[in-house]
Amino acid sequence: MLTFDFYSPEEEISHPLYRQKKVQVFIKRDDLIHPYLSGNKWRKLKYPLQEARRQGKQRLITFGGAWSNHLLATACAGAKFGFQTFGFVRGEAVENPVLKLCSLFGMRLLFVDRTGYRDKRGLFDQHFADDHEAFFIDEGGYSTLAAKGCSEMISELEKSYDHICCASGTGATAAGLLQGIQQAQLTTQLQVVPVLKGGQFIQKAIADLGVSLDHRLTLQLDYHFGGYAKTTPELIAFVKAFTQRTGILIEPTYTGKLCFALHDMLQKDLIDPGQRILLVHTGGLTGLLGMLNKFDD
Ligand SMILES: *Cc1c(COP(=O)(O)O)cnc(C)c1O
Numbered sequence: 001m002l003t004f005d006f007y008s009p010e011e012e013i014s015h016p017l018y019r020q021k022k023v024q025v026f027i028k029r030d031d032l033i034h035p036y037l038s039g040n041k042w043r044k045l046k047y048p049l050q051e052a053r054r055q056g057k058q059r060l061i062t063f064g065g066a067w068s069n070h071l072l073a074t075a076c077a078g079a080k081f082g083f084q085t086f087g088f089v090r091g092e093a094v095e096n097p098v099l100k101l102c103s104l105f106g107m108r109l110l111f112v113d114r115t116g117y118r119d120k121r122g123l124f125d126q127h128f129a130d131d132h133e134a135f136f137i138d139e140g141g142y143s144t145l146a147a148k149g150c151s152e153m154i155s156e157l158e159k160s161y162d163h164i165c166c167a168s169g170t171g172a173t174a175a176g177l178l179q180g181i182q183q184a185q186l187t188t189q190l191q192v193v194p195v196l197k198g199g200q201f202i203q204k205a206i207a208d209l210g211v212s213l214d215h216r217l218t219l220q221l222d223y224h225f226g227g228y229a230k231t232t233p234e235l236i237a238f239v240k241a242f243t244q245r246t247g248i249l250i251e252p253t254y255t256g257k258l259c260f261a262l263h264d265m266l267q268k269d270l271i272d273p274g275q276r277i278l279l280v281h282t283g284g285l286t287g288l289l290g291m292l293n294k295f296d297d
Contacts, residue, residue: 001050002046002049002050002053002081003046003050004080006032006033006034006042007029007032007033008028008029008030008032008033008156009028009029009032010026010027010028010029010157010158010159010278011026011027011029011248012024012025012026013025013026013027013246013248013279014246015245015246017263017266017267018266021266021269021271021273022273022274023266023271023273023274023275023276023277024275024276024277025262025276025277025278025279026159026161026276026277026278026279027248027278027279027280027281028153028157028278028279028280028281029281030043030153030280030281030282030283031249031255031281031282031283031284031285033283034076036072036073036075036076036101036105036286037073037076037077037080038069038073038283038284038285038286039069039281039282039283039284040150040172040173040280040282040283041069041070041073041074041141041283041284042073042077042149043146043149043150043152043153043173043176044070044140044141044143044146044149044150044172044173044176045073045074045077045137045141045146045149046149047145047146047148047149048135048137048141048143048145048146049077049081049083051135051145052083052135053081055135056133057083057133057134057135058083058084058133058134059083059084059085059086059128059131059133059134059135060074060077060078060083060084060085060086060135060137061085061086061088061124061127061128061134061135061136061137062074062085062086062087062088062136062137062138062139062141063087063088063090063117063120063123063137063138063139064087064088064089064090064139064140065089065090065091066089066090066091066094066096066098066099067096067098067229067286067287067290068087068089068098068140069098069283069284069286069287070139070140070141071087071089071098071099071102071107072098072101072102072105072286073141074087074107074137074141075087075101075102075103075105075106075107076105078105078106078107079105079106083135084106084108085102085105085106085107085108086107086108086110086128086134087102087107087108087109087110088110088111088112088117088120088123089109089110089111089112090111090112090114090117091111091112091113091114091117092111092113093111094111096289096290097286097289097290098286098287098289098290101286110127120136120138120139121136124136138170139170140169140170140172141170141172142170142171142172142205142209143172143209144209144210146172146173146176146209147172147173147175147176147179147209147210147211148176148179149176150172150173150175150176150177150179150180151176151177151179151180151183152176152180153176153177153180153280154177154180154181154183154184154186155180155184157278159276159278160186160188160276161188161276161277161278162188162189162272162275162276162277163188163189163190163191163271163275163276163277163278164177164181164188164189164190164191164277164278164280165190165191165192165193165258165261165262165277165278165279165280166190166191166192166193166258166279166280166282167193167194167195167254167255167257167258167280167282168192168193168194168195168199168202169194169195169196169228169254170205171192171201171202171205171206171209172205172209173280173282174190174192174202174206174217175205175206175209175211176211177190177280178190178206178211178213178214178216178217179211181216182211182212182214182216186216187216188216189216189218190216190217190218191218191220191261191262191265192217192218192219192220193220193223193257193258193261194219194220194221194223194224195223195224195228195253195254195257196224196227196228197224197226197227197228199219199221199224200219200221202219203217203219220261220265222261223257223258223260223261223264224257225252225257228253229252229253229287231252231256231291231294235252235256235257235260236252236294236295238256238259238260238263239251239252239256239259239295240295242256242259242263248281249285249288250281251284251285251287251288251291252287252288252291252294253284253287253291254282254284254287255279255281255282255284258279258280259279262277262279
């Protein structure tokens with residue numbers, strides 16, 4: 001079986017704001033799953049990789065930006081489970097620590113301009129149409145099998161929660177969590193924080209994965225900070241203060257926006273006293289490597 005054991009505890013966070021608002025906040029430490037195959041990325045890859053193996057595929061073909069946690073996770077997973085990996089990288093050729101790590105895990109990289117990058121199936125067909133051992137994995141791992149993998153987090157949980165909060169890029173993780181909540185027939189509210197501008201599209205992205213939208217899903221649309229990987233001094237200061245006060249490292253692109261959103265909702269009394277909240281730490285800490293200069297005082 002193509003899988004591995006990992007450790008992802010639910011850890012309670014102590015913070016003056018949580019005491020003041022009389023809530024209990026826990027964090028699901030999916031960042032501890034693996035340093036490079038981290039967070040939701042392993043959950044999203046598990047079933048696609050099993051499917052690739054079942055079909056006898058030898059090569060994983062996928063897509064991402066130059067700092068993509070998904071590219072790195074796929075490169076690492078390929079090395080771990082015996083697939084070759086090939087990554088189409090959006091934009092002009094660059095070097096950075098994440099792409100270097102991808103190469104170190106054996107991934108072959110091909111840079112494509114932004115126009116060409118839009119048509120991922122087209123790129124796959126252009127380069128791999130005759131390669132019957134090539135397996136397509138969409139950008140960010142977005143797929144129904146990815147959602148299935150993420151849904152399993154819900155059955156792992158030891159406690160029950162009034163709210164589960166996650167950051168959202170493609171919507172696959174949110175779709176899986178909602179599916180898990182529905183399958184377990186919980187009343188938990190899923191608070192989804194899109195990290196892209198115009199995050200309303202996450203609704204459709206979830207529905208397109210075959211998960212029915214219901215009252216348990218709420219999109220928190222005001223925490224994108226200008227768009228994907230955009231930051232403000234306020235967000236950077238928040239990430240620093242949160243990390244220093246809790247000992248839990250977060251980064252500005254996903255988990256920083258997530259935790260900021262929770263703190264803002266608590267400050268605005270949008271969450272009732274007495275409730276128990278779970279933050280999902282989706283990992284992605286290598287993203288910090290491209291942002292360290294923002295933390296200079
Ligand atoms: C990729 C990623 C996400 C986004 O997950 P989706 O399933 O695409 O919504 C969230 N957090 C981190 C840290 C990520 O790397």
